[in-house]
Amino acid sequence: MMVHSLQKDTDKAEVEMREYAHTADQDKADFALEGRREDDENSPEAILERYPLLRDMTPAELDKLNRRVRRRIDIWMLPMITFMLFINYLDRSNVTNARIAGMQKDLHMTDVQWSAGISLFYVGYMLTQLPGSLLLSKYKPRIILPLTMIAWSIPTICLPLATNAAGFMVCRFLVGFAEGPFYPGIALLTSSWYVKEELPFRMAIWQGAITLSAVFGGPFAASILETMGGIANLPSWKWFLLIEGAISIFVGVASYWFLPNWTNNTPWLTLEETEMAQYRIVKSAGGIDEMQGDYTLFQGAKLAAKDPFTWLFAALHFFLIVGQAYKEFLPSILHTFGESKLTTYLLQSPCYFLGYLATLGVGWSSGRFKEFTYHTAVPLVLSIVGVAMMISTENIGVRYTGICFLIMGTASGLNMQVSWETTVIPSPRHKKAAVIAIANICKSIPVAFQIVDRTDHPSMYTVSSTSHWFSPYFFLRNQEPLYRLAGGLLLVGCGASILSVLAVRWRVNRLNKVLDSQNDVENEQRRERGQADKSQAWRFPI
Template sequence: MSLSRKSSIASKAEHFEVEEVPPRDATLEKFALLKDKTEDELKAVEKSLVRKLDWKFLPMVTAMLLMNYLDRINVSNARLAGMQRDCHMTDVQWSAGISLFYVGYIISQVPANIMVAKGKPQYLMPCFMLSWSAVTISMTALNSVWGFMLCRFLVGVTEGPFIPAVSLMTSSWYTKSESPLRMSIWHAGNVVSNIISGLLAAAVLQNMDGIRGLASWRWFVLIEGAVSIAIGIAAFWFMPNFPSSTGTYFMSAEEAEMAQYRQEVNAGGISEDDEGGHWEGVRLALKEPFTWLFASSHFFIIIGQSFKDFLPSIMNTFGFSKTNTYLLQAPPYVFAYLLTIGISWSSGRRLEHCWHMVFAMALCLVGAVIMISTLSLGPRYFSLFLLCGGPFVALNLQISWETAVVPRPRTKRAALIAIANCVSSVSHWFTPYFFLRSQEPRYQTGGGVIVAGCGLAIISCIVTRWWCMKKNKEIEKRENETGETNAWRFVT
């Protein structure tokens, strides 16, 4: 984003020069600490602001999201170490417990994200983390089906608000061109959690069984919950609020004004601060066509990612030892992380989302076809790289896209993010039933569902792009009719 506001055209008139000065930046004039600065001074303030965000906010939310995902998926590896057996669960009961997580997850998202939009994320987000960490630690005492189901439901309720809140925060501090890469960095918490979960499982589940009378899977959830609590406590000192409400504990007064200025320019001169009550944004989001376009693409992307909770079980069909089964989960997710960083950087640089997402979901579709069409070890393992990479890339760009085209008011953006995430989470109520052990090793039904999800996600992305282009043509038509200039355009 250019902050340049000075240029001159000099012309000679007899013995002196007349300097023509263009109109001053009306948005910049609102900010007393910035309006008289030179272009170089403004760039220096902006650089300092982004550096603080990149080195304080971004690492903290990445660590928090790592634990968010780790606490969510820990049961997948714990299952291989006897959790399902010790809690006396059938396959159907296990899948029901996995589904119940998403019941709680869906219930909490919209109200919690509106509360974050109107409140103080500096306190709310660490509190969310401490809550799900406490529930995770309590899973150490599980010994029944109903206890497992209750804990998974409560973990869902307490984790549900977090990803929508981080998405909202990122879009409030970074510009449209910066968001895709930054979101890919904190999305690394999702990818890295899968790597760490496999490595931690190899270390804990294979070596701590029976220590102090506890099964290894109980040590597994206990250690993860304790680390999560430590990070949640540290987060109180690293989380900002919003640009207009963050104190000098996080940044200087000049940087705070720069953050507000950047967001106004990013939104075509409209302030992020909301007017109206808590539920006004929900009403606006429900009436917004973009909400349902993004909800549909999000839903199909998550269907394409439905293998994730069962990856350890899929890997187990390869016939490796337990330790190698845990360790070999890591490389596909390393690939997914590198792919997400690269494609997200390209998306932000070009301000283009649709075709980047189409490419990613096409990779996942190919991976699913390979998984269900061969029993050859090499191609099947290669398919996991494509399966892991595609949806992670597409999901990251999906969130960046939806926050870019519906920037204001903040509660509307918060509601849109949460609604889209809620709709997508409904898929978790039925996709676990497509990966039953009776279909090992091919998982034909699960693979077929992934193929369908990828194809529909591609169609949904293209339809959303068409709608953005239609809205841009409407803006250009109004400009031609009225003569008024509107710098805002919907990114595709």
């Protein structure tokens, strides 16, 4: 009973802290509400008064300006971060493809040494995610993100100079170290420009780049690895790494002219557009500015570590990756269909393309209906059905359909998880950056302990370059063709993901009840004073 009471007090304190921080931010704002501020500082009209260039506009003019700002971000930022992430995942998988072309043999590396190099990538990756994300939240993304891309390209280009296992390990560590802040950074940037109704679909677009890299990465790798061997007396894998590194540097430099900073300091927006960009986000968050208060980077990280949402979303992210443990072994699964290597390779692309379409569709629907729980859980149910189809029959058509269902559900679930966590925690920005990074770190922990693929089938240019440290023990050749042990692992991942979704929903409902209770008490007091009811400033999205 005492524990329940303490938890209830903790929840109420968290809500009160949000209310207090919001009130403090309002006190600092330099605008006049002509009496309305005392009545309801969170109404759309009161929020609009913070922006001098907008306050006298008609609703039609505001709507036109809003659409113009959104269109500019859609045209400039969204395609660029999508392409950058596409290149990022091609780069991440490049050593897997290079291995097939003879890289491991040329460097005289054992399987253990190769796996150590793969693991060191994720060690470096985890080290920089949190500090890198926090620094990005403080400084200019259009400078930091391009520099990040250039930074991971340099050791990629240097990798062909390696002559032994040590050189390979050092380069892979440096690539991971440079890449760490990138994924959390673009998630943070997107959440700071799009309102909660727009966010799931926009995130689905760039999240889809991960899936598209699996569709187009194979043909790209094959076109180089099968044709350029011997040119200038270099093996094809060296050309492959050099070309990928050069493309990344070019894209990184070009991205400076496309990316924005934050809503208050993007140079290619007019003053009116700048105010509208800020107004959109603050209004969507119920009057809360993501840069409210004077939080330091450390304080933002501390707030994230204390928030139960951080660890709930970290658990959800972790289990979603367990549900995607098939990625490294998809060629091995498809190989059991008895087709040629070329056909096996080609069969991968339709599965991933369907996953991309599902991600877009579910993301659009989530924004349209302003709902997260079922849009995250239902696709995972589809994945569970898909796994059941994969492991219950040897019929090739049924198994292939099951693989498609599995990919569609887990790809959609991962997008919904990232968009939900950035909507639940709209501010302060440093805290939101830490939440995204911590969830991504927890996802990366099992991958850092990569061991040798025990399926003994070639990866055939598969884009997924990693698997969980425990995955190879489930995808064993004596489990062919159904891989039922591996199917059990995938079912656990998808099932635990659904339970994590329900846990997030439970906490959201609990905090919203506290907010409703407080709002009812305040409105009762306002009615006694002859004032109108106060607008509900904020509700946690469910």
